[in-house]
Amino acid sequence: MNCKNCGSGIASAKCEYCGTLNIADKNISEVLSDYNKKKEVLMRRIEMVEKMHIPQIVKKKKIENIENEINNLKGVL
Numbered sequence: 001m002n003c004k005n006c007g008s009g010i011a012s013a014k015c016e017y018c019g020t021l022n023i024a025d026k027n028i029s030e031v032l033s034d035y036n037k038k039k040e041v042l043m044r045r046i047e048m049v050e051k052m053h054i055p056q057i058v059k060k061k062k063i064e065n066i067e068n069e070i071n072n073l074k075g076v077l
């Protein structure tokens with residue numbers, strides 16, 4: 001494919017000539033919908049944990065772990 005900015009033939013997403021990141025719009029929306037799906041699953045897990053009859057300290061720890069997973073998801077964006 002060719003760089004959308006400078007038109008050079010490129011082999012990877014990042015143009016080695018001008019540094020432009022060439023990601024098709026389709027890929028971005030795929031990545032986003034994948035992210036949203038995973039985030040939704042994790043948000044549901046938080047809701048489930050909140051309804052559990054477990055000690056508050058355990059609940060807090062579980063929710064923290066899930067929130068960390070959500071934050072890790074952002075790394076792929």
Ligand SMILES: [Zn+2]
Pocket residue numbers: 003004005006007008015016017018019020
């Ligand atoms: Zn370029």
